[in-house]
Amino acid sequence: MTGRALVVGTGLLGRHVRDRLTSAGWDVVVAGRRSDVATPSLTEAIRVARPSVVVNAAGEIWRPEPDRLAAANVELAGLVVRAVAEAGVGARLVHLGSSLEYAPQPPPTALTEDSPAAPRSAYGRSKLAGTELVRRLAARHGVEAVVLRLFNVIGAGMSPVSVLGRTVNRLVAAHRTGTTAHLELTDLAQYRDYVDARDAADAVLSAGTARQIAPGLFNIGSGVTRTAEELVRALAEVSGVPYRLELRPPATAGARSADGDWQRADTRRAYTVLGWSARRKLPETLLGIWQAAESHPFPGHPAQEASTP
Missing domain, CATH: 3.90.25.10 (UDP-galactose 4-epimerase, domain 1)
Structure with a gap:
């Protein structure tokens, strides 16, 4: 299956997702990561592009000021959901979350999607708030949304x-x-559990094309x-x-x-539902x-x- 995708974000994840979708034959439109972009602007971009999948690959981690974290990891996430809903093109939303949304666990515990979500860091709290906002707004507006909780992504760039x-x-x-x-x-x-950025991009492709995405939350790591x-x-x-x-x-x-x-990630749900597992x-x-x-x-x-x- 191929189609058109709109990717929000031009950083490490955004670039790898763009490259993977393009190599799979998708027509990819890229939107910048600015967190102050107005909802109507993104809505119009989605209406014009008419993508079947919208990927929110934007976020902030390296500049941990509270206002930056809130703007990039929470407010922008909500903006993307609203834009998808208002565009009315029936696009599926793939939102990239973080393993740091979970509460710390002792070794050798593997984190499942049902593990407690009680982050200790400001970054983790902002990502969890973003995930919760995406899922809440998606349910309210009838947007088909899937959240990928990425573990430590490493790769070129x-x-x-x-x-x-x-x-x-x-x-x-x-x-x-x-x-x-x-x-x-x-x-x-x-x-830490480190996963190749190309494997993470493969997971985005799987989430964007899978027939079934319920329950809509998946760990993406190497295990x-x-x-x-x-x-x-x-x-x-x-x-x-x-x-x-x-x-x-x-x-x-x-x-x-x-x-x-x-x-450490337990990725059995991603394998069972999306058919994805880390290959590299x-x-x-x-x-x-x-x-x-x-x-x-x-x-x-x-x-x-x-x-x-």
Whole structure:
């Protein structure tokens, strides 16, 4: 099945979703991520494009000021639902949520869609508020909506503010100057579930085309947990660049992320209902990140919005 899709957001997720839909033969229209865009403007864009699927891939994570989080992760999410409803073209909405909407759980617990949604971080609270608003407005206005709770999405073009984005930039710079890359990382034993951005984009395609999407909320992750140190070392090894990794102690003794030390996705619902599962293994993901960065004319990418940490 192919058709036309309108993608809201031009950051890491938006670009990968656009590329995946295009490669699948879809006609893709891209709308910017500005959270101050008026509802009538987006409504008119949807009316003109007449998409069968609208994807909300916009959001804010790297600038955590409360007003930015509220505008990008809550208000914009509501705006998109209203625009889809007012356009009246019968488009399905795919909204990208976050695993950080869940309450922290102890290892080796795998988070299901029925796990408690009680985030501790400001980012997680804003994403949960956005998800709840999308589902509430969609039910009220008769919009067919599906929410994908993405775990830690990694892939080519990550923000330099992220751990892997910063790491790959330093590796590229060292590679081009023939020096040893000095990598730094805060020494926190936090385990996270990392999923390839291309697999996340595959999930969007599956959600947009599936005949059945009830109950409309799905975890999208790899089902494997790793530490940031594992990823940084693995990326450095893939690059072949000599490196030295400095593990720095946390700024505060015993400090831990507000989101907890452990996260792992249970994705059985996505597989059963959408027919989706993560296909790419970590070496393939890291090789793709390195090759994309190495071929970029200058190290680094502009900071982008992202729906996941």
